[in-house]
Amino acid sequence: MPVIDKIKEVFHSKKPHRSDTAPTIPAENEGEATPYLPTEPVFDDSKVIVIFVLGGPGAGKGTQCERLVKDYGFAHLSAGDLLRAEQDRPGSTYGDLIKDYIREGKIVPMEVTVKLLENAMRVSLSNPPVTSGPLAEHWKNGKGRFLIDGFPRKMDQALKFDEAVCKSSFVLFINTTEEVMLVRLLERGKTSGRADDNKESIVKRFRTFVETSMPVVDYYRAREKVVEIDSSPPADVVYDNVRVAIDERLPDSPTYLGQSSSTTFTTSTPIVATTPSQSAPAGLTHQVELGQA
Numbered sequence: 001m002p003v004i005d006k007i008k009e010v011f012h013s014k015k016p017h018r019s020d021t022a023p024t025i026p027a028e029n030e031g032e033a034t035p036y037l038p039t040e041p042v043f044d045d046s047k048v049i050v051i052f053v054l055g056g057p058g059a060g061k062g063t064q065c066e067r068l069v070k071d072y073g074f075a076h077l078s079a080g081d082l083l084r085a086e087q088d089r090p091g092s093t094y095g096d097l098i099k100d101y102i103r104e105g106k107i108v109p110m111e112v113t114v115k116l117l118e119n120a121m122r123v124s125l126s127n128p129p130v131t132s133g134p135l136a137e138h139w140k141n142g143k144g145r146f147l148i149d150g151f152p153r154k155m156d157q158a159l160k161f162d163e164a165v166c167k168s169s170f171v172l173f174i175n176t177t178e179e180v181m182l183v184r185l186l187e188r189g190k191t192s193g194r195a196d197d198n199k200e201s202i203v204k205r206f207r208t209f210v211e212t213s214m215p216v217v218d219y220y221r222a223r224e225k226v227v228e229i230d231s232s233p234p235a236d237v238v239y240d241n242v243r244v245a246i247d248e249r250l251p252d253s254p255t256y257l258g259q260s261s262s263t264t265f266t267t268s269t270p271i272v273a274t275t276p277s278q279s280a281p282a283g284l285t286h287q288v289e290l291g292q293a
């Protein structure tokens with residue numbers, strides 16, 4: 001049976017129990033683990049802030065995230081990077097599967113990506129990316145702040161992440177035209193070494209974005225959780241607008257007062273969830289084979 005059918009069969013047919021020991025789902029082959037996703041959020045959204053960063057391939061999501069990391073102390077988790085790392089990890093059960101999906105510009109089954117993200121979040125929360133200076137405050141006492149880049153790309157991922165990992169705060173939608181994205185990706189492709197930065201894969205990725213990922217943006221937009229930024233201008237200009245958007249929505253912004261900035265900040269309309277949810281029970285600190293740090 002193909003690996004993905006196996007994942008789906010086990011995932012959908014067996015109801016794992018919670019206990020103090022990490023739950024396991026029997027796998028057909030010994031040593032092979034199947035991603036298990038709980039039915040309640042593992043992380044408490046009153047402490048852990050999750051911002052989804054969406055946009056077409058090459059729109060500039062990663063570029064903006066890098067800057068935000070420096071100024072706001074976010075942990076930046078790129079779903080694509082996590083998948084590529086898992087693909088290259090010796091012994092990964094999902095390596096071949098991920099490789100095929102990425103080359104075809106298709107969305108890897110959500111069980112794999114959601115579990116990789118959950119694991120990476122857990123690692124950041126136990127080893128905070130910022131440990132000194134004013135931004136370290138955001139990583140104390142179980143708190144954390146994440147930019148989840150290039151995710152969710154499909155509705156099932158969006159719903160599952162909110163249900164099983166953490167309720168997201170809002171979506172930063174980095175948007176430009178396919179013409180601009182194509183130029184940027186072909187240029188990046190000269191040095192990126194990415195198997196999907198070529199014309200054939202790019203066209204497939206564009207199609208997947210329009211057909212599969214835009215419905216996710218529309219879903220959050222209907223719930224007034226989308227901030228759209230035009231990423232056609234130079235990266236510095238885009239970043240100025242991104243900063244304003246972030247400052248308007250983070251509950252405790254401006255976070256980098258004291259650093260030089262001419263932007264006028266407001267703290268109105270925070271849309272980060274404030275209702276405490278259940279913290280992660282010990283039994284849910286289940287780690288599968290995926291992306292172990």
Ligand SMILES: Nc1ncnc2c1ncn2[C@@H]1O[C@H](COP(=O)(O)OP(=O)(O)OP(=O)(O)O)[C@@H](O)[C@H]1O
Nearest residue numbers: 057058059060061062063184188231233234235238
């Ligand atoms: N505003 C901009 N103006 C010009 N070039 C840009 C801009 N933003 C990003 N770039 C360049 O475009 C390329 C794609 O940017 P980036 O990697 O940030 O996009 P991305 O949305 O994360 O892409 P992907 O989803 O494919 O990973 C990079 O080479 C980057 O340097």
Ligand SMILES: O=c1ccn([C@@H]2O[C@H](COP(=O)(O)O)[C@@H](O)[C@H]2O)c(=O)[nH]1
Nearest residue numbers: 079080101102105106107108150151153
């Ligand atoms: O949630 C996700 C995110 C990404 N993918 C696959 O990875 C590639 C590359 O993603 P980038 O964000 O451009 O690095 C994407 O085309 C998908 O094939 C995914 O399956 N699920």
